[in-house]
Amino acid sequence: YPALHPDYLVCNNGAVVVNNKREFLASLCLPQETVKGLLRMSLVRQTKNPMRLLTETDMYLLDTGSTIEFGLVIPMETLSFAEAEAMEKVVQISMRCESVEEAEAVTAEVTKTHPDLIGNINRNYIDFNLKEANKRDGLRRLLKVTGWQPEETLFIGDDQNDLPAVKYFHGYTVETAESFMKEAATAVYPSVGDMLLAHL
Template sequence: MKLAATDYDGTFCPHGGDIPQANVEAVARWQAAGHKFGLCTGRGVELVRLALKPHPDLHPDFFVCNNGGVLLDGSGNLLLSQDIPADVCAGVLAMPVLTQKHHPLRVLTREHMLTVDTGAAIEFGFPLELPGIRLSEASQLEHVVQISLRCDTAEEALAAAAEVRAAFPMITGNINRNYIDFNMQEANKRDGLRNLLQVSGWQPEEVFFIGDDRNDLPAVKFFHGYTVATAADFMKEAAIAVYPTVGDMLLANL
């Protein structure tokens, strides 16, 4: 048995588009051969369910959500959660770098995603209407696994992640383009997959990971993984091979 894990946005699915049918068909062939397939994404549970709703014939065997902050089995049952301690969550949300520039901000719990009112004039970037809450309410939420911030540029995201990390060393900033997901240090895609193997008991002969951006780098390097043709040059340099699509990667290693 082999195990394949793919990033979602920009890898399994083009940014702003739908999952290509060729990828869905390749997943079916991969699973029919007796292998495991799953998503390894910065998305929370709600956005993953939204993405899969138009594809009832797509049945991942596992979900590594929130950059490894939440692990689910193929039926959606919780396997593991890396919750941010309440005092740390409140401290991060109180930092000016998250509030003073009025960037779009979201807080994700194990199950839900909520928009924080920062006075942002632009949307976060996902086509989903979410409950809006005040910053004071966000600080009181239970089982928070991720705080997501949209910056203007990737450079600004890197600087903001460094600022938060300096104040809270137990928090890491998983960056995809100009978006930051603040998670617990252990919540990254590399460790998320390692934890999945531990809690599932699976012992695959090989692990195939494919991703396209900075939050995928630790997993690409650790698992000697792959990237797609649309990825940035730094990802192509880190990957051991570049494929046109995820489906091509699955079929080449079937």
């Protein structure tokens, strides 16, 4: 989005925080042994769904043999699993599943084997990050740097990976969100834009 010039970005479920000079204010990289261990799990290695690996600065597709699009139009280089295992400064490994239920089951299996990881679920997609990486804590890291207060923060989200931040910041959700998000939210809006117009 070249027309946007944000002061800060909180990315990868809070794993990476950067300023407008592209300086890293936070970066929660996965230990290389964790990356290898996750990528060698049979339920990951045998998937026929698309997967992505994200480092601090780049995004790659993993060669799973999938013919399904990941859902992003950004061109990405494809890595073999062996190449992915050797990558440094990995902040996230993402995986598409067939359903929310499968995403929850895969997350439970991975986090049982790798308790230092969290599965941030958004519909039928999972983002595996370090346990400390979530949107709530990513924003809290940003607030610590800026001196902004939680009550000055507007947060809106629509799925499980947004829930801790919605609760902490007394945030909002959209009409298309599941009922558990609407119950947790302070208010429900038709869109992100509607929420911003109501508060700015």
